[in-house]
Amino acid sequence: MSKKGGFYESVEHYFDRAAPFTGLPQGLLDQIKACNSVYRMNFPVKLRGEVKVIEAYRVQHSQHRSPTKGGIRYSNHVNQEEVMALAALMSYKCAMVDVPFGGAKGGIKINPWEYNEEELEKITRRYTSELIKRNMIGPSVDVPAPDYGTGSREMAWIYDTYRAFRGEEIDAAGCVTGKPVNQNGVRGREEATGRGVYYGIREACNFPEDMKKIGLSTGTKGKTFVLQGLGNVGSFSGRIGQDEGGMILVGVGEVEGAVYKAEGIDIHELLKYRKATGSILNFPGATSYPKEQREVALEFECDVLIPAALESVITIDNAKRIKAKIIAEAANGPIAADAEEVLLAASKLIIPDVYLNAGGVTVSYFEWLKNLSHMRFGRMDKRFNQARLMDMVNLVERMTGRSVNDSEQAMIARGAEEIDLVRSGLEETMITAYHQIREVKMQREGIEDLRTAAFVNAVLKISNDYMSLGIWP
Numbered sequence: 001m002s003k004k005g006g007f008y009e010s011v012e013h014y015f016d017r018a019a020p021f022t023g024l025p026q027g028l029l030d031q032i033k034a035c036n037s038v039y040r041m042n043f044p045v046k047l048r049g050e051v052k053v054i055e056a057y058r059v060q061h062s063q064h065r066s067p068t069k070g071g072i073r074y075s076n077h078v079n080q081e082e083v084m085a086l087a088a089l090m091s092y093k094c095a096m097v098d099v100p101f102g103g104a105k106g107g108i109k110i111n112p113w114e115y116n117e118e119e120l121e122k123i124t125r126r127y128t129s130e131l132i133k134r135n136m137i138g139p140s141v142d143v144p145a146p147d148y149g150t151g152s153r154e155m156a157w158i159y160d161t162y163r164a165f166r167g168e169e170i171d172a173a174g175c176v177t178g179k180p181v182n183q184n185g186v187r188g189r190e191e192a193t194g195r196g197v198y199y200g201i202r203e204a205c206n207f208p209e210d211m212k213k214i215g216l217s218t219g220t221k222g223k224t225f226v227l228q229g230l231g232n233v234g235s236f237s238g239r240i241g242q243d244e245g246g247m248i249l250v251g252v253g254e255v256e257g258a259v260y261k262a263e264g265i266d267i268h269e270l271l272k273y274r275k276a277t278g279s280i281l282n283f284p285g286a287t288s289y290p291k292e293q294r295e296v297a298l299e300f301e302c303d304v305l306i307p308a309a310l311e312s313v314i315t316i317d318n319a320k321r322i323k324a325k326i327i328a329e330a331a332n333g334p335i336a337a338d339a340e341e342v343l344l345a346a347s348k349l350i351i352p353d354v355y356l357n358a359g360g361v362t363v364s365y366f367e368w369l370k371n372l373s374h375m376r377f378g379r380m381d382k383r384f385n386q387a388r389l390m391d392m393v394n395l396v397e398r399m400t401g402r403s404v405n406d407s408e409q410a411m412i413a414r415g416a417e418e419i420d421l422v423r424s425g426l427e428e429t430m431i432t433a434y435h436q437i438r439e440v441k442m443q444r445e446g447i448e449d450l451r452t453a454a455f456v457n458a459v460l461k462i463s464n465d466y467m468s469l470g471i472w473p
């Protein structure tokens with residue numbers, strides 16, 4: 001069994017640890033675990049008068065369902081093993097939340113903050129055309145999305161490049177998700193991963209017996225939390241945790257350093273402050289830690305630690321100093337496998353990435369469905385529902401002889417907009433999946449943690465798809 005501190009080894013280790021609980025034949029397990037195709041490319045781009053050779057990847061981990069799906073990351077740390085690990089996680093993640101895709105991931109080895117918009121556009125378009133040439137992108141083949149260092153802007157470039165080559169395809173808009181709303185995107189995609197993270201934490205905190213075991217009260221209200229990373233996922237998890245869950249942000253770690261304030265930091269104020277000053281440091285009332293000490297954020301006193309940036313930040317070295325009782329993996333792979341052992345031995349509740357950050361791909365699925373249907377969610381039924389609810393209000397008024405005022409009427413008889421439906425679908429997905437994992441953990445003797453339960457659940461679902469090939473018993 002592989003078991004090291006590296007990211008890919010960690011994902012393999014989690015798979016191997018779960019495998020015996022599935023009862024599946026070894027050949028089938030081997031097939032599910034393997035990365036089906038790994039495409040590494042080098043392409044030239046002329047930047048600032050010089051030709052630069054760019055290294056990039058697209059990995060399709062599993063085609064048990066089509067298309068394959070997963071983000072594209074822009075980072076200096078991109079390498080083949082990292083993209084393979086991330087692609088494998090996508091397969092398990094999609095299965096976990098019943099999103100009918102195989103797993104994939106892409107990466108371009110650049111520091112996106114070193115390039116201007118024009119240069120990034122050039123790189124993105126060139127990368128996309130490489131994928132088109134290899135038939136590695138398309139609404140029924142492989143559908144990229146944002147990841148670390150990319151966002152809706154990059155997705156719009158990908159879509160536009162795809163359309164330039166394959167404009168005649170009626171479903172071309174489904175070739176990539178995470179697009180801007182006015183370019184065939186879906187409302188709620190941008191916040192989706194962070195919102196899903198909050199729903200997942202809320203679900204975990206709703207079980208009194210689980211909270212009692214780790215010495216916490218039930219519910220999210222009043223729970224203190226620390227965010228490591230204030231990017232898309234971190235900032236939305238934090239805002240929604242604070243605004244909807246009544247959680248108290250006490251610490252933040254970012255590239256420039258870390259801040260801590262036991263009485264609580266208003267996340268909206270902190271984001272405004274960072275936008276204005278370019279840094280979280282010296283935020284009024286908080287203790288600041290310089291860049292070299294930014295990792296202390298992981299060790300701050302709090303109930304919930306949310307690593308929301310990159311993989312392998314919790315290692316065998318700092319694991320024993322982590323004080324949070326709940327570690328909510330908003331990032332992919334933030335805990336190295338050897339560090340996880342230390343945390344589990346210290347009875348920490350780890351809410352695993354394959355479940356917790358699946359909100360992004362869940363809403364990507366909704367976006368893809370919207371693209372295939374060529375219609376905004378809610379268009380057909382909003383007015384109908386509104387009218388039926390209005391009938392109900394009128395009926396109640398007639399029966400009780402009391403009248404409902406205008407604002408009550410507007411609240412009760414409201415037809416669902418696209419954003420309401422997307423959020424509702426996401427919430428349902430995150431609740432159902434949490435209950436599934438917890439159920440597996442409770443029912444299978446020997447499973448002590450949620451990650452193993454999530455892997456067992458995901459691998460069993462994937463195996464069902466492979467069974468249709470007819471070569472396994």
Ligand code: GLU
Nearest residue numbers: 070071145147360361364
């Ligand atoms: N990059 C995100 C993830 O790691 C989203 C993937 C997607 O929406 O396809 O889950």
